[in-house]
Amino acid sequence: MTTTRFAPSPTGYIHVGNLRTALMNYLIARKAGGTFILRIDDTDPERSKEEYVDAIKQDMEWLGLHWDKVERQSERLDRYAEAADKLREMGRFYEAFETPTELDLKRKKQLNMGKPPVYDRAALNLSDAEKEALRAERGNGVWRFKLDHERIEWNDGILGDISIDAASVSDPVLIRGDGQVLYTIASVVDDTEMGVTDVVRGSDHVTNTATQIQIIKALGGNCPRFAHHSLLTGPQGEALSKRLGTLALRDLREQGVQPMALLSLMARLGSSDPVELRSDMAELIEGFDVNRFGAAPTKFDVQDLFPLTAKHLQSLPLTDVAEAVADAGVPAELAEPFWAMARENITTLADLKGWWELCRDGAEPLIADEDRDFIAEAIALLPEGPFDGETWGKWTSAVKEATGRKGKGLFMPLRKALTGMERGPEMAALLPLLQVIRAKA
Template identity: 95%
Template sequence: MTTTRFAPSPTGFIHVGNLRTALMNYLIARKAGGTFILRIDDTDPERSKEEYVDAIKQDMEWLGLHWDRVERQSDRLDRYAEAADKLRDMGRFYEAFETPTELDLKRKKQLNMGKPPVYDRAALNLSEAEKEALRVERGNGVWRFKLDHERIEWTDGILGDISIDAASVSDPVLIRGDGQVLYTIASVVDDTEMGVTDVVRGSDHVTNTATQIQIIEALGGTCPRFAHHSLLTGPQGEALSKRLGTLALRDLREQGVQPMALLSLMARLGSSDPVELRSDMAELIEGFDVNRFGAAPTKFDVQDLFPLTAKHLQSLPLSDVSDAVTEAGVPADLAEPFWAMARENITTLGDLKGWWELCRDGAEPLIADEDREFIAEAMALLPEGPFDGNTWGMWTSAVKEATGRKGKGLFMPLRKALTGMERGPEMATLLPLLQMIRARG
């Protein structure tokens, strides 16, 4: 059975980059009728916060990305310790004691010699006495996985055939000196024991994937299918990393972005398929194919979310937005005609309040001097009511016949006199609503 996972660290809020990974894994699982695991990567006790765990769940629920089960890596430390012991027994795990400064000097020396800046495995030459002396002097060392220096190959679901020479990669640190288990080994143990079959993540993990493949094989596991999506850039191709803090999902939600607008964009962005607004999750699932995504950096512009949000809102019945209409101050008996008017003229639900205030309080009429006699004559022809969807057409026809005005010269002065604006809602919809509001006093 297909099993995927999303493994965020609860050290901050989910942003659009995280969402891309979460959504792809979710859609793969759902399309195959499989399992989607939310796995909280909380092995860092200092940086992991419970408030962020709650926020991650809230954001995913807002988007409708419902998980089948939750796992927490902090509950599985004993499993990682067992895997570490197994690697030690195999001679694939060794303790190293270099300080960050020493490692930096080694890298610089290698680069100056035209060599790749790869850890030189000096720790393998230490005697037990030397190790003990270093522990006394510096504390416990880090634990590195000893890579087999051979080519690591796999067929990536997005990047195609990948081949990496393990000799060009440093032996990865899997456990820090303070005992903290790092993602590289925790993820391998979890993916193996939880039966994860497909892993989609950012292309910045390609080298990490190569090392994890060797760790999986060393521990006797089965490698999942890997796919590495491109990284997002800003609209001009600039690095997005510095702006991700302003692109948290909760910030987008506060700006009025609708879930289906965000999901529709992220489910297609960077693929060979055009971005199209989808009406529900079932459509997104049906149309998703990870193999249709490309390797090139993908431009993301937050402004693209607002036309999609507006289009989505236009499709919704009052029942789906009734809370927002009520919050805008609209009385229950006017909610239906108000929404019929406003839905075509808002970008986000936050715009409803302004439209209600305009309808309720009216606007200063905009009447040009040359139009004053025309407006007075037109107003005299306005029927008593009640108004309906035909009133505007009947009234403007009568005004046209009486004054000879037509086209823009007819409609624009009337709109400006009634609404104080040159453009806005369909007057056939707005006029009955204005009359109902005036009738309420």
């Protein structure tokens, strides 16, 4: 069975970059009728916060990315300890004691010599007595996985055939000196024991994937199918990483972005398929193919979400937005005609409030000097309310007959006088909702 996972760290709010990973894994699982796991990477006790765990779940539920089960890495530390012991017994795990400063000096020396800046494995030559002395002086060391210096190869679902020389990569640190288990081994143990078959993540993980493949094999596990999606940039190609904190999903939600608009964009962005607004999750699932994504950096512009949001809202019946219409202050008996009028003229649901204020309070008339007599004559011909869908047509016909005006010279001044705007909804739909005609004043 196809099994995928999304493994966020609860150290902050998830953003569009995280969503790209989550959505791809979700769609793969759902298209195959498989299992989607939400795995909370909370092995860092200092930075992990329960409030962020809750926020991750809330954001995913808002988007409709429902998981089949939740796993927490903090509850699986014994499994990682067992894996570490197994690697020690195999001679693939060793303790190293260099300080960050010492490692930095080694890297600089190697670069100056034209060599790749990889860890030199000096710790492998330490005697037991030297290790004891270093522990007494510096505390426990870090634990590194000893890579086999061979080529690591796999067929990537997005990048194609990948081949990395393990000798060009430092032996990865899997456990810190303070005992904290790092993602590299925790993820391997989880993926193996949870039967994860497909892993999609950012292209910044390619080297990490190479080392994990060796760890998986050392522990006797089966390697998942890997795919590494491109990283997002800003609309001009600028690095987006520094701005991701301002692109948290809850911030986009606060700005009025609709889930389906966001999902429709992220499910196609960076692929060979055009971005198209989808009406529901089933359409997204049916049309998704991870192999259609490219390796080039992918431009993301938050402004692209708003036309999609507007288009999505236009397709919704009142029942889907009834709460927002009520929150804007619209009386229940006017909700249906109000939504029919406003839906084509909003970008987000927050815009409803402005349209209701116009209906309720009227607008400051926008009347050109040359149109003042015309407007006064037209308003005098306006029948007594209540108005209906035919009032605008009957009224403008009467005004045309009385004044001789027609076309834009007839309709535009009337719109500006009644709404204070040059464009907007169909006046036949708006006029019956106007509670106050301020042009009379």
